[in-house]
Amino acid sequence: MEPPAPQAPAMEGEIVSRRIDVHQHLVPPPYREALAAAGITDVGGRALPDWSPQAALDQMSDAAISSAVLSVSAPGTTLLDDPSAAARLARTLNEYGAELTRDHPGRFGHFATLPLPDVDAAVVEARHALDDLGADGVVLLANSRGRYLGSEGHDRLFAALDERRAVVFVHPAELPGPQVEGIPPFAADFLLDTSRAAYLLVRNQIVSRYPNIRFILSHAGGFVPYAAHRMAVGMAGDTGRTPREILDDFRSFYFDTALSAGPASLLAVLNFARPDHVLYGSDWPFAPSSAVTYFNAGLAEYTANTPFGPTVAAAVDHRNAEQLFPRFTGTAAPARTGAAATTRGAIKDRLARGVFKLMNPS
């Protein structure tokens, strides 16, 4: 394992008091209405969850999350056939996110939705969201109506994002092509979708030509950390670049821990990623609170039994994200309200770690 970047040791208790969630979703009412109008009741194989700003704050309090950069999940505006309707919906969602951020300074940030696959409209919206609305970055789906991020034709958008040193949160969508019966897309397909986008972003030299963009890959990067050497060898034969150059490009990605804080995934991502490129993610509310608790316990268990564990935990929980989103630096998580809630919370955390250990006997 690569040694973590030198930094001051974490203070006792720091892990639970400061946590920046880069993978948390919002479901604004106009988005819920648009999904309903299109007859969409589930996303990635899961029913559309309830969401409200207060429910998000309550969940953050429960999971010791101090700040969250919110994004609209798949399908985003790709649910609309009409490009101008998609652009209008993106604008509505981004104004909603900006207002929510203004109303809860330090707690919420937001990644703007862009109306891909219409690249010109996406450039217009990226400029508006980043320059005028103060968005913390943009969320881009790994594929938008079958068109993959990193495939030809996105240069105008990447140039605009590079010029602004934008953070680009890459989120999976349903794979082009029919679903396989019995496999909910979020459970397996989403990982391939992210891996495909990451592959093309490296293969078509997007990450090397636009080095100021900070790309975050969802869910520990899909298969990237586990399969990067295999991908590099394949790509070297295809492009004439060296595997070392290709691996350097793959290592330029940031990776979030959403739904991925099990020992095998963490081992892969912490070994592969740069130490300052792993970020905490929850995927709430599409991941239910129980799943967030389970994976938080997994992260705590793993780091407790890892060399430099407190330093790694502090880096993943907040220090690395503070480099990308400095305005959240120093924000403390809201305390659980009252002594009874604090005790209940502590018992729940301990039980969750017990359950996690039972599921992962050493």
Ligand SMILES: [Zn+2]
């Ligand atoms: Zn998600």
